[in-house]
Amino acid sequence: MEMNIILPVLAALVVGVLIGRFLLGRVFKNMEEDAKRKAKMLIKEAESSAETMKRNKVLEAKEKFLKMKSDFESESSKRKNQLSVNENRLKQYENKLKQNENKLKQKEAQLTKGLEQQKKKTQELDQRFDEIAEQKELAIKAKEEAENLRLQQVSQLEKIANLKADEAREQLVEALKDEARSKASIHIKNIMEEAKLTATKEAKKTVITTIQRTAAEHAIENCVSVFNLENDELKGKIIGREGRNIRALEASTGVEIIVDDTPEAIIISGFDPVRREIARVSLQRLVADGRIHPARIEEVVAKTRKSIEDEILELGERTVIDLGIHGLHPELIRMVGRMRFRSSYGQNLLQHSREVAKLAASMASELGLNAKQAKRAGLLHDIGKVWPEEPEVPHAILGMNLAKKYGEHPDVCNAIGAHHDEIEMTTLISPIVQACDAISGSRPGARREMMESYIKRLKELESMALSFKGVHKCYAMQAGRELRVMVDAENVSDTEAGQLSFDIANKIENEMQYPGQIKVTVIREMRAVNYAK
Incomplete structure (x- = not known):
């Protein structure tokens, strides 16, 4: 019974083992095929990547080769150029050497020729020296013979005149001296008179020629300038409300502005031409701008004063250029420009x-x-x-x-x-x-002599007023008949301003001579200025 059971079980186990082996064989075979396929794929990928790397390396090698080739070619071309330059320089040096050799040969030939000529001249000179020596011997013999004859003649003359030769010579020399002195004094006197006459004529000729070459102008300065207006309505703007504009203009420029019945004209009076010019240009700018008030007047006068200084420098430069004078110091050039005024x-x-x-x-x-x-x-x-x-x-x-x-x-x-x-x-x-x-x-x-004395008197007036303490500015007006004195409001009070006017007038009376009378006006102006921000 048990044997009957065991046999089928063993048979089943054997069959199962066989089937398992068969199945395992199939699995292993499939795995082997997969592994082969993967190996083939890996080989193909490796081959493709290796091919790619090979191509890249080949390209890099080619690029390096081309670069090295181009570097080599450029270096070789540079060396060839350098060699060609050196060859050219060598050729130039060879040509110079040849030229120098030719010059040396020419100089050598010239020196050889010169030496031959020098030898010939030396031989000629030797011959001449021999001839001169012979002539000198003959001359010495002739001189000795002449001296012997002279001594014989002198002895004969001494016998005839009963005088020795030294005494006769002294008498002759004294006679010749007297005659020479008289003739020399006459000749010197004639020369001196002729020189004086000639010098006077030449001096007059030089002065006349110089004056004729130089064209001169008859330029006389005056003390007034006329400022023309387009219409008489502008006179009211220039005067301003209660005359504040004209007072500000006169105080800023130091001249007198005369507004009278002259049609379309205003007169600017002042002895200083620079002040008159500043006033004229300032008026011209104010009229052109249209805004005329004290603050604007001071601003325009300040700008005009600066522009006039620039114009003075330009005028000096133009003058020295016209005259062809160079290297003049800038300060001297500025002074030359101020001469115009x-x-x-x-x-x-x-x-x-x-x-x-x-x-x-x-x-x-x-x-x-x-x-x-x-x-x-x-x-x-x-x-x-x-x-x-x-x-x-x-x-x-x-x-x-x-x-x-x-x-x-x-x-x-x-x-x-x-x-x-x-x-x-x-x-x-x-x-x-x-x-x-x-x-x-x-x-x-x-x-005009009067102009100089007049300007000197006005300057003395101004300098006298400026010598007082507290005086800020001072201007002589109305041809010196009025002296306007501006003082600092902070340093001089109203009472002191009145006393200052009296002191200045008293000093003018005691120290100056002047026609008529001089009005001394002391102006004390208080200004308060603030800025709104």
């Missing part, structure tokens, strides 16, 4: 200085002297008159000191300082400048 005895100082410069240059050229230095000294000879401060020394000395300060030549400085004989003349240019100054100032109509 200064007059000397009614003659415009700049025109006078230009004329003196041209005359001096022409005269120095005629006399064979330094024309440039003469022209320079002629232009600067009155530079001391435009110094802003009132000097204690004469204007010629002041001008000389200024010229020294700003590096002018000593000859030019001496000509400036000596043109009125304040110092001794040490150069020939000095009398030329002095003469040309006299020529320019002595022309008919060139100067």
